[in-house]
Amino acid sequence: MTPEARQERLQVEALLAASTPSATSDKRNKAPPRVQFFAWLLVRERIQSCAHLHRRKVLDNATCEVCSEADETAAHIMFGYPFAVSFWSALNITMPEETTTAQLCELAPASHVPLAYYSTFLLLCCWQPWKRRNWS
Numbered sequence: 290m291t292p293e294a295r296q297e298r299l300q301v302e303a304l305l306a307a308s309t310p311s312a313t314s315d316k317r318n319k320a321p322p323r324v325q326f327f328a329w330l331l332v333r334e335r336i337q338s339c340a341h342l343h344r345r346k347v348l349d350n351a352t353c354e355v356c357s358e359a360d361e362t363a364a365h366i367m368f369g370y371p372f373a374v375s376f377w378s379a380l381n382i383t384m385p386e387e388t389t390t391a392q393l394c395e396l397a398p399a400s401h402v403p404l405a406y407y408s409t410f411l412l413l414c415c416w417q418p419w420k421r422r423n424w425s
């Protein structure tokens with residue numbers, strides 16, 4: 290396993306496991322399997338964004354079709370879409386500027402969410418902008 294692959298694996302494991310040291314009971318993430326698989330793809334920037342499809346030569350460019358102001362990366366879908374911005378704001382969760390999806394597991398847990406459920410909460414929240422992008 291390459292160092293990069295090992296780092297990716299550690300990031301995914303950290304995202305899927307409880308992200309807080311005080312979550313001592315059941316550390317397994319309770320998100321549905323399809324959401325956990327989505328998270329696995331998300332932290333690797335492998336969700337079917339325009340940027341990913343452009344890298345795979347499926348699309349001619351990676352420009353976001355919603356705002357046309359940036360490439361549609363996984364991070365743009367999660368944190369840059371107007372819906373995503375208002376979604377995170379409504380949850381009173383601040384995403385640092387330039388957050389990448391690989392950094393999701395490194396973010397400090399929101400203090401108003403029970404720590405034992407934070408990783409599940411985070412994955413289910415990430416699922417929402419993706420659903421909105423694809424099914425609205």
Ligand SMILES: [Zn+2]
Nearest residue numbers: 353355356357
């Ligand atoms: Zn956009």
